[in-house]
Amino acid sequence: MSIVKMKKISLYGLNSEKDVLLRDLAFAGCVEIRDQSEKLQSEEWVGLVSPDTADLSLNRLEDKMSGVKSAIDVLTPLASKRKAFAPKPKKTVKDFERVLSEEASLLVISDAINEIVKRQDSLLTENSKAEVYISSLKPWEKLDIPMSLTGTKFTSLTIGTIPVRVEIDELKAKLNERDIEAHISVINSSKTTHYITVLYYKSCEDEVMDFLKDYSFNKVNLKRENHTISEEIKSYNKKIEKNIKELADIKKELTEFVENLGELEFLYDAYRAKHNIISIKSSLVKTNEVFLAEGYVPEKNTEKVDSIIEGYTAYVEYADPDDYEDTPVLLKNNGIITPYEMVTELYSLPKYGSIDPNSIMAPFFWLFFGIMMADIGYGLVMLGLGLFVLLKFKPTGFAGKLFGLVTQCGISTILIGIVYGSFFGDSIPIISELFTGKSVNIKSFIDPIKDPITVMLACIGLGFIHIIVGMGIEAYQLIKDGKPFDALFDIGFWYIVFAGIIAFLIIGKPGLYISAAGAIGLVLTQGRSKKGIFGKLSSGILSLYGITGYLSDLLSYSRLLALGLSSAVIASVLNTMGALGGRSIFGIVLFIVVFIAGHLFNLALGVLGAYVHSSRLQYVEFFGKFYRSGGIPFKPFKMKSKYVEFCETDNK
Numbered sequence: 001m002s003i004v005k006m007k008k009i010s011l012y013g014l015n016s017e018k019d020v021l022l023r024d025l026a027f028a029g030c031v032e033i034r035d036q037s038e039k040l041q042s043e044e045w046v047g048l049v050s051p052d053t054a055d056l057s058l059n060r061l062e063d064k065m066s067g068v069k070s071a072i073d074v075l076t077p078l079a080s081k082r083k084a085f086a087p088k089p090k091k092t093v094k095d096f097e098r099v100l101s102e103e104a105s106l107l108v109i110s111d112a113i114n115e116i117v118k119r120q121d122s123l124l125t126e127n128s129k130a131e132v133y134i135s136s137l138k139p140w141e142k143l144d145i146p147m148s149l150t151g152t153k154f155t156s157l158t159i160g161t162i163p164v165r166v167e168i169d170e171l172k173a174k175l176n177e178r179d180i181e182a183h184i185s186v187i188n189s190s191k192t193t194h195y196i197t198v199l200y201y202k203s204c205e206d207e208v209m210d211f212l213k214d215y216s217f218n219k220v221n222l223k224r225e226n227h228t229i230s231e232e233i234k235s236y237n238k239k240i241e242k243n244i245k246e247l248a249d250i251k252k253e254l255t256e257f258v259e260n261l262g263e264l265e266f267l268y269d270a271y272r273a274k275h276n277i278i279s280i281k282s283s284l285v286k287t288n289e290v291f292l293a294e295g296y297v298p299e300k301n302t303e304k305v306d307s308i309i310e311g312y313t314a315y316v317e318y319a320d321p322d323d324y325e326d327t328p329v330l331l332k333n334n335g336i337i338t339p340y341e342m343v344t345e346l347y348s349l350p351k352y353g354s355i356d357p358n359s360i361m362a363p364f365f366w367l368f369f370g371i372m373m374a375d376i377g378y379g380l381v382m383l384g385l386g387l388f389v390l391l392k393f394k395p396t397g398f399a400g401k402l403f404g405l406v407t408q409c410g411i412s413t414i415l416i417g418i419v420y421g422s423f424f425g426d427s428i429p430i431i432s433e434l435f436t437g438k439s440v441n442i443k444s445f446i447d448p449i450k451d452p453i454t455v456m457l458a459c460i461g462l463g464f465i466h467i468i469v470g471m472g473i474e475a476y477q478l479i480k481d482g483k484p485f486d487a488l489f490d491i492g493f494w495y496i497v498f499a500g501i502i503a504f505l506i507i508g509k510p511g512l513y514i515s516a517a518g519a520i521g522l523v524l525t526q527g528r529s530k531k532g533i534f535g536k537l538s539s540g541i542l543s544l545y546g547i548t549g550y551l552s553d554l555l556s557y558s559r560l561l562a563l564g565l566s567s568a569v570i571a572s573v574l575n576t577m578g579a580l581g582g583r584s585i586f587g588i589v590l591f592i593v594v595f596i597a598g599h600l601f602n603l604a605l606g607v608l609g610a611y612v613h614s615s616r617l618q619y620v621e622f623f624g625k626f627y628r629s630g631g632i633p634f635k636p637f638k639m640k641s642k643y644v645e646f647c648e649t650d651n652k
Helices: 015-028 058-078 093-101 103-140 168-177 202-213 229-255 258-283 299-309 338-347 358-373 376-393 397-420 427-436 452-480 484-507 510-525 533-543 546-556 558-581 585-626
Strands: 006-014 032-034 155-163 182-189 193-201 218-220 290-298 314-319 629-633
Touching: 006 015, 006 299, 015 093, 015 258, 015 290, 015 299, 032 258, 058 103, 058 229, 058 258, 093 103, 093 258, 103 182, 103 193, 103 229, 103 258, 155 202, 168 182, 182 202, 193 202, 290 299, 299 314, 338 358, 338 397, 338 585, 358 376, 358 397, 358 452, 358 558, 358 585, 376 397, 376 585, 397 558, 427 558, 427 585, 452 484, 452 546, 452 558, 452 585, 484 510, 484 546, 510 533, 546 558, 546 585, 558 585
Parallel strands: none
Antiparallel strands: 006 290, 006 314, 032 290, 155 193, 155 218, 182 193
16 A cells, blocks of 8 residues: 555667557556657757657548547437446457458448438438528418519519517508508518518609618518418428438438447547557657657566567666656555545645555545534445445446445444434434324434534544644654654654643643653754754744644644534434424425435535545645645556457456
């Protein structure tokens, strides 16, 4: 349970074997390859090596990937839904080479799917335009004349719209007043618009248009068709229906390709992996015959690298990383501790060569979470959910850590809930009273609502242990770094001060002498980096002010009680609200609805609060005492995939 020891690796190989060798390294997924471009400016290397640029085929490969991805996106909704967190199919080197050898036939399928989709999109666009067109014609549907009819030899027929605020009768009256020979008919009206026809002599067209312009008349032009508008609408509706039938046929046609979805997904991932292999070349340098790859590999994986290069004309060197290097960090913990890595990773990875805090932090985080949730019912829900996902879907990565954490924290929530006697708050007595008329209570060892002081003192005592452990880790790191006196001066004397305070609380006055001895040690040593007696002593005296910081840290642990109480109070309020309906059928239904919805909300709120505040106590009060952050995550060069899992062996 620690930070994995790394080795710096330098790999020399033939350019002719580079692609295949990189492929095998990618399948192994245990080497991080670093960019070597700085060697091109180094006096030691300039003139000896040149950049190893990526293959020009990348653009073509990206086009293929795009086409295959489009086909996958089309087929995925048509396929049967896959289970969440379901394991990906495993593929080996042989499978990888096989699917690439079959890419021609798979690309034919992909292109066929994309061509069908183009047809589908064209029909959908056509239908969309037709619907818009029909919508524009609908207001004129009652106009029972050919669309091409615009008048006679001496008359003109114009159609258009005017705002509904214009009174038609008033408009007609104004026409008569101005002695304009025109006839207006309202075909249809909406909330905002009148749809009208205007019949007038051609000789007075300008006069009519000028008049209507004052009333915001907007002329509408129709297609020159020999049939009526209603017939035009029917014609376009038939086109839409025809297209809908064709779209249904297209869907059936696409469904026939669903059986190829798995192979297309595999091909896409093979392309992604190939793209990664080609792209990594840009981080390498080479001569005419040989290439150089440098990076890092976990010490335990050096034998695996050795076995890979045995089949190639290649040479590898390993070396211990220098202290000044940005050596990547890889954490290795057992199944119980691994879920807590997500807490640490959210803050920052530990620096290489320092201490992985997860195994020490885990018990505290687990306990803090349980104290803040502290309910048997909530714990059972968390435990059940976590176990269900872990056992059924066997998730890995972040999801595996998340549900592992949910499961473990569910256990601590149950245990502290037993201590508090809480099952969905005070639901047991309320449910028993509501359904049976009898009051039943769960025995509690301590009630945080009735006896908060005791719980508060226990939380602060737990916080004190938490802080002391953090300081002890820092002392250990100082000793490990060859600074035992710094450990004594900076940590040991504070331990003496705290020991004296505890002794004073237990045995009285002698404890003060112990604390005083520790304080004197601090005064004499904390200013050791300063110049002059005055500077050393003044800095030493000022260091005693640090006791206020420790007191502030201790008070932070009161949030353990505060969040536990808030969750318990909300649960109690929910139960009381649910029981307001009494023992009637309505009351029982009300209780069930309020109980389920309310407690789910309280559970979600409590889990979020417990996670955030448990994490804060680790980040500020615990990590602040010893943690050396800034670690760079280990990013191995590997086969990137979305749909399949690449593996080295044929074990499925």
